[in-house]
Structures are given as structure tokens and as C-alpha cells.
Amino acid sequence: MVLHPVLGKLVSKRVVLASASPRRQEILTNVGLRFEVVPSWFKETLEKSYFAAPYEYAVETAKQKALEVANRMHVKHLRTPDVVIGADTIVSVDEQILEKPVDKQDAYRMLSRLNGKEHSVFTGVAIIHCSSKDNQLEMEVTDFYEETKVKFSDLSEDLLWEYIHSGEPMDKAGGYGIQALGGMLVEYVHGDFLNVMGFPLNHFCKKLAELYYPPSKHNVQHKKYDSIPSVDTFENLSDGESESSNFTEHKGASNSDSSGMCSSGSIYYSENSSSVRTGFMVPLENQNGVPESATKLPSKILELMDGFRASKALFVASKLKMFDHLKNKGPVKAVDIANEVGTSVCGTERLLDACAALGLLEKTPQGYSNTDSTNTYLTSDGEYSLHGYIIHSNDHLWPLFTYLESAVKEGSRQNHRAFGKKAEDLFKDYYHSQEVKQRFMAAMHSIAHLTARDVATAFDLSRFKSACDLGGCTGALAHELVQIYPNLKVTVFDLPEVIANTSYFQPPAQHTARVTFVSGDFFKDNLPEADLYILSRVLHDWSDEKIHVLLSKISAVCKPGCEILLAEMVLDDEKKRSTALLQSLNMLVQTEGKERSGSEYRALLQQHGFTNVKIRVTGNLLDVILCIKT
Numbered sequence: 195m196v197l198h199p200v201l202g203k204l205v206s207k208r209v210v211l212a213s214a215s216p217r218r219q220e221i222l223t224n225v226g227l228r229f230e231v232v233p234s235w236f237k238e239t240l241e242k243s244y245f246a247a248p249y250e251y252a253v254e255t256a257k258q259k260a261l262e263v264a265n266r267m268h269v270k271h272l273r274t275p276d277v278v279i280g281a282d283t284i285v286s287v288d289e290q291i292l293e294k295p296v297d298k299q300d301a302y303r304m305l306s307r308l309n310g311k312e313h314s315v316f317t318g319v320a321i322i323h324c325s326s327k328d329n330q331l332e333m334e335v336t337d338f339y340e341e342t343k344v345k346f347s348d349l350s351e352d353l354l355w356e357y358i359h360s361g362e363p364m365d366k367a368g369g370y371g372i373q374a375l376g377g378m379l380v381e382y383v384h385g386d387f388l389n390v391m392g393f394p395l396n397h398f399c400k401k402l403a404e405l406y407y408p409p410s411k412h413n414v415q416h417k418k419y420d421s422i423p424s425v426d427t428f429e430n431l432s433d434g435e436s437e438s439s440n441f442t443e444h445k446g447a448s449n450s451d452s453s454g455m456c457s458s459g460s461i462y463y464s465e466n467s468s469s470v471r472t473g474f475m476v477p478l479e480n481q482n483g484v485p486e487s488a489t490k491l492p493s494k495i496l497e498l499m500d501g502f503r504a505s506k507a508l509f510v511a512s513k514l515k516m517f518d519h520l521k522n523k524g525p526v527k528a529v530d531i532a533n534e535v536g537t538s539v540c541g542t543e544r545l546l547d548a549c550a551a552l553g554l555l556e557k558t559p560q561g562y563s564n565t566d567s568t569n570t571y572l573t574s575d576g577e578y579s580l581h582g583y584i585i586h587s588n589d590h591l592w593p594l595f596t597y598l599e600s601a602v603k604e605g606s607r608q609n610h611r612a613f614g615k616k617a618e619d620l621f622k623d624y625y626h627s628q629e630v631k632q633r634f635m636a637a638m639h640s641i642a643h644l645t646a647r648d649v650a651t652a653f654d655l656s657r658f659k660s661a662c663d664l665g666g667c668t669g670a671l672a673h674e675l676v677q678i679y680p681n682l683k684v685t686v687f688d689l690p691e692v693i694a695n696t697s698y699f700q701p702p703a704q705h706t707a708r709v710t711f712v713s714g715d716f717f718k719d720n721l722p723e724a725d726l727y728i729l730s731r732v733l734h735d736w737s738d739e740k741i742h743v744l745l746s747k748i749s750a751v752c753k754p755g756c757e758i759l760l761a762e763m764v765l766d767d768e769k770k771r772s773t774a775l776l777q778s779l780n781m782l783v784q785t786e787g788k789e790r791s792g793s794e795y796r797a798l799l800q801q802h803g804f805t806n807v808k809i810r811v812t813g814n815l816l817d818v819i820l821c822i823k824t
């Protein structure tokens with residue numbers, strides 16, 4: 195029996211630690227976890243300059259280590275583990291990433307860099323839940339990272355060399371081991387010590403708690419714990435919902451968490467839920483001093499009832515570029531934003547307060563400021579800006595969704611009702627005006643950019659020399675692919691109206707030479723030759739009939755051995771994944787297509803001679819399917 199209720203959830207599962215690190219094995223063994231060790235063969239050679247922040251490198255490496263083991267066990271050993279854990283520890287100093295030294299000189303170089311200074315130790319962790327359906331491996335990836343700051347004292351050359359000659363630095367990131375002799379070099383540690391040793395146990399447990407016991411607002415939420423609650427109260431957290439149905443949903447939240455959009459892994463729950471209802475008529479208070487209702491509230495339903503208000507608040511703040519106005523500024527008062535944007539003070543204040551309450555802004559007595567996530571995702575020039583998609587949601591999807599009822603009754607798209615005209619097909623709607631076209635392209639670019647790395651790395655594509663991204667729009671995925679695969683050339687094939695407008699979205703030079711844009715209609719024109727055909731968010735727009743037309747065209751130009759890569763939000767067979775199901779409604783109101791399950795895609799592909807269909811659930815907005823022409 196393990197002490198920890200969350201780790202207890204792993205007892206009945208086949209858990210594999212994809213790591214050769216004796217420290218990781220020790221940390222997990224010490225808390226009673228039973229697991230198999232299968233060291234990963236993934237070579238830690240990802241190009242560091244491709245990652246905006248050091249922790250992203252550690253997380254990606256951890257993920258690749260775990261994915262490699264999960265795949266190998268499934269394919270070679272015919273044993274599918276339930277859970278695979280991968281980790282990667284790096285040291286970061288002066289914007290440089292330090293891994294394990296290759297020799298003594300390298301260790302000296304690293305330790306000299308750390309000497310007398312503070313540095314960060316990041317461990318990226320990937321937890322992969324695996325399952326096997328029809329002998330196909332399906333995986334759900336959850337990842338996170340932990341940072342600990344460590345400061346070295348001023349150390350003499352002699353001491354550094356003495357330490358290096360001890361042999362301790364050689365298998366350790368940054369060239370030291372804090373848990374042994376290296377501990378003598380360290381002046382202070384801020385954060386999780388075990389994270390420096392190689393595994394952030396506390397964060398790992400919180401992540402498992404998020405996965406297995408999603409926090410429920412159903413119960414009274416008047417206590418915030420930064421550690422894990424005790425066993426008997428824990429079961430109350432599941433709120434009567436099945437573990438599995440929560441799992442996928444929560445995974446999404448957990449991912450957005452790792453990108454900073456949600457609050458931390460802390461757990462909110464009632465210390466003793468029964469006390470909520472056994473109290474007298476005096477209402478209990480939550481941590482904000484707000485009385486708790488004596489009635490058991492259907493919080494999930496209430497949240498859904500109000501969901502559109504929150505969406506619209508986000509849309510309007512984005513449309514009015516409030517997040518842009520707040521970028522790179524200290525706290526700003528509502529009146530100043532109202533003046534700058536040209537809106538009423540009272541309306542602006544209400545909107546900003548709502549955004550702050552929704553976690554999109556920080557509010558202090560000095561005014562409002564953006565959170566880091568808001569800068570990254572909500573400003574129009576943020577690194578992973580979703581601004582384009584939000585404006586598309588406000589201006590295009592919102593009117594369409596007001597006709598969801600008609601769409602459900604009629605089983606067909608509602609563009610004519612929402613926009614007053616009937617176009618022959620979806621893209622005629624989008625491209626009828628320059629404004630709508632650019633808005634649509636910006637929206638597609640937002641999602642493609644946010645998902646590109648996960649799509650590009652879901653499978654090892656290094657064997658391909660040429661790829662053709664059909665409907666590749668602005669080329670966001672193509673650019674990511676050529677960055678990751680140095681031998682790959684990608685042709686982006688899209689309608690002439692699209693290709694003529696791609697220049698605005700191009701990244702600064704570098705690898706752009708290996709991306710070519712070709713215009714054409716994939717239903718009518720000849721397709722460029724390639725070893726790999728990519729269809730990202732394309733098939734979900736079309737009916738099965740149109741998909742057959744497209745796949746038979748691809749099949750006709752594909753030589754045996756050529757492959758197709760699909761990137762779509764794949765429905766789980768049980769149809770429990772609400773993001774994909776809501777996306778399917780989104781398809782209903784505007785297209786003739788729908789979201790499909792892995793088995794549905796497999797069946798479509800197999801009819802055109804594409805076999806060995808492999809599916810990867812990435813944890814991002816798009817999943818990836820790869821298959822080969824035989």
C-alpha cells in the first residue's frame with residue numbers, strides 16, 4: 195500500500211519509468227510506487243534553438259523519451275503499458291541549456307559557468323496513458339515542468355577540479371549532483387530539491403490528482419490546499435462522475451495549464467463535504483468570505499448556462515484590443531483604457547473586472563495588467579496569438595451558432611441564415627471578401643501555429659524528403675516541419691485566393707527556402723508529387739463522398755511507400771471528448787463535414803489502399819494519424 199492516495203491510483207496499472215536515471219528510480223521507489231524501468235533510446239538531440247524557453251526543450255525531450263518507450267513496448271514487445279513516465283532534467287544559465295557533460299573538460303566548462311551564480315534547474319515530465327484498440331496504440335500525453343533555482347558559492351579552481359576528479363559530475367545535468375558531493379557547492383536552493391535531483395515528485399502528484407480527481411466546484415470550495423488532500427475526502431472530488439469521462443476533459447485543462455492559461459495544480463475542495471449540508475441555517479463562508487449556498491448547486495450546469503457570457507467577454511475584450519493596450523505596461527486604470535480605446539468608462543470597467551475574475555487579467559488597486567498567458571495568447575502579436583481565431587469566433591462562428599437549433603433540426607449548415615446568402619461551398623463563403631478571407635486565414639494560422647510542433651513531432655518524419663501540405667493555408671505547419679526535419683522540403687498547396695495572401699504570415703527567412711507555395715484546387719487540379727501528403731484540418735470540412743474523391747486522387751499519385759498524415763481532432767470511440775464533440779457541432783453549423791473517430795478515419799483511408807494506420811493523441815488541439823500506401 196502506498197501512503198499517497200494519488201499514487202494509489204497507479205497501483206493496479208502497469209507503470210513504466212522510461213528513464214535510466216538511478217535518482218528518478220530512487221525517488222519513485224521511496225514513495226512506494228511499483229514500476230518497471232525501460233530506459234528510453236530517444237537521443238537527446240532536439241535542436242535547442244527551436245525552443246523559445248529552456249523548459250520547453252526539457253518538456254519536449256521528456257515527451258519524446260516516453261513516446262519512444264511506449265511505442266517500442268507496444269510494437270516490439272507486444273506489451274502495452276498503462277502509464278509511461280518520461281523526464282528530462284536540464285540546467286539553464288545565461289540563456290544556455292546545460293545537459294550532462296561529455297568529458298571532464300566539458301564538466302569544467304559547465305561548473306565554471308555556474309560558479310558564484312544563480313541558475314535554474316528545469317525538469318520536464320511527460321505522463322503518457324496508453325491503451326490498445328485493435329492492436330493500435332492510443333496515447334494521451336500530459337506534460338509539465340518544474341523550475342528550481344540553485345546558487346553556487348564562489349568556488350576555487352582547485353575545488354572545481356577536485357570535484358570533477360571525483361567522477362560525480364559525469365552523468366548529471368549541469369555537471370553536479372546536489373544530493374551528494376555537489377551539495378557542498380550549493381549556497382541555496384529555492385524550490386523543490388527533488389526536482390534538482392531529477393524528478394519533481396510534488397508536482398507529479400498534483401498532476402496525477404488533476405487527472406484522476408478533477409477539482410469539483412460542486413462541493414463547497416472554501417479551502418485551498420497546496421498539497422494533496424487525505425484519502426477519505428479525496429473520493430468526494432470526483433463529484434459522482436466517472437474517472438474515465440473526466441480524464442480526457444481534464445487533460446485538456448491540464449495542457450492549457452502547462453501553457454499557463456489555467457490556475458496552478460492546486461486542489462480546491464471541501465475539507466469535509468458532509469459539513470456543508472449538516473450545518474444549521476448559518477451559511478458557511480468560502481475563502482473569499484462569500485456565503486455558501488445551503489442548497490447543493492448544479493455548478494456544472496450553472497457554468498454552462500453562463501458559458502456564452504464568458505466567451506463573449508473574451509471576444510469583446512479581444513476585438514477592442516484591450517489586451518494589446520495593456521501589453522508591456524504597468525497597471526492601467528479602467529478610465530485610461532476607456533479613453534484610449536474610445537469606450538465608456540462604466541462599460542470598460544465592468545468588462546475588465548469580468549476578465550480579471552476569469553483569470554485573463556490581474557487587478558490591483560493600481561489598475562489592470564495582462565497575465566503572462568494573456569501576453570502570449572491573447573495579444574494580437576503574442577508568440578502563440580489566438581487573436582485571429584477569437585475574432586473569427588466572434589464575427590463568424592458566433593452568428594452561425596445562433597442557428598444551431600435550425601442546424602440540428604435540418605442537419606445542415608446555416609451560412610445562408612447567418613450571413614444571408616447561399617454559397618456553393620464553405621470556401622466560397624470565406625473567400626468572397628478580402629476582409630473575411632484575411633480573418634479566416636488569421637484564424638487558421640493561429641491554430642496551425644499553436645499545434646504545429648505537436649503535429650510535426652507526433653511521429654518521426656525524418657525519412658521523408660518531400661511533403662505536400664494540401665490546404666496548408668499560411669504554411670505555419672510547413673515551416674515547423676522544415677525546422678524540425680533538415681532534409682525535408684514542403685509544398686503548401688491551396689486555393690489561389692489563399693496563396694496570393696500568404697506573405698503577411700511568413701516567418702523571418704531562415705528555413706523558408708524549403709517551403710514552396712503552389713496554388714490549385716485539390717478536388718480538381720493535379721497534385722504536386724511528394725513522399726508524404728498532409729491533410730491538416732481538411733477532412734473534417736467535407737462529407738464522406740468528397741473525402742473519397744480527395745483520397746482517391748491522392749492514392750492515384752502516391753507511389754507504394756508514400757504516406758498520408760492527417761491532423762484532426764479525433765473523436766474517441768466512446769464519444770466522451772467534449773472539445774471534439776463541440777467542434778463537430780461547429781462543423782455542423784458551417785460545413786458538410788464532421789469530426790470523426792479513429793476507426794472512421796481508418797475505414798476511409800483503408801478503402802484507398804492506405805494501411806498501417808497509426809493514431810497519436812497529442813494532448814494539443816489536433817491529433818495525428820499516419821498511414822502508408824501499400
Ligand SMILES: Cc1cn([C@@H]2O[C@H](COP(=O)(O)OP(=O)(O)OP(=O)(O)O)[C@@H](O)[C@H]2O)c(=O)[nH]c1=O
Nearest residue numbers: 213214215217282283366367370371372390391392
Ligand atoms: C542537477 C542534477 C542532475 N542530476 C541527474 O542528472 C541527470 C539528467 O539527465 P537526464 O537526461 O534528464 O536523465 P538521464 O540520467 O540521462 O536518464 P534518462 O531519463 O534515461 O535520459 C538525471 O539522471 C538527474 O538525476 C542529479 O542526479 N543531481 C543533480 O543535482
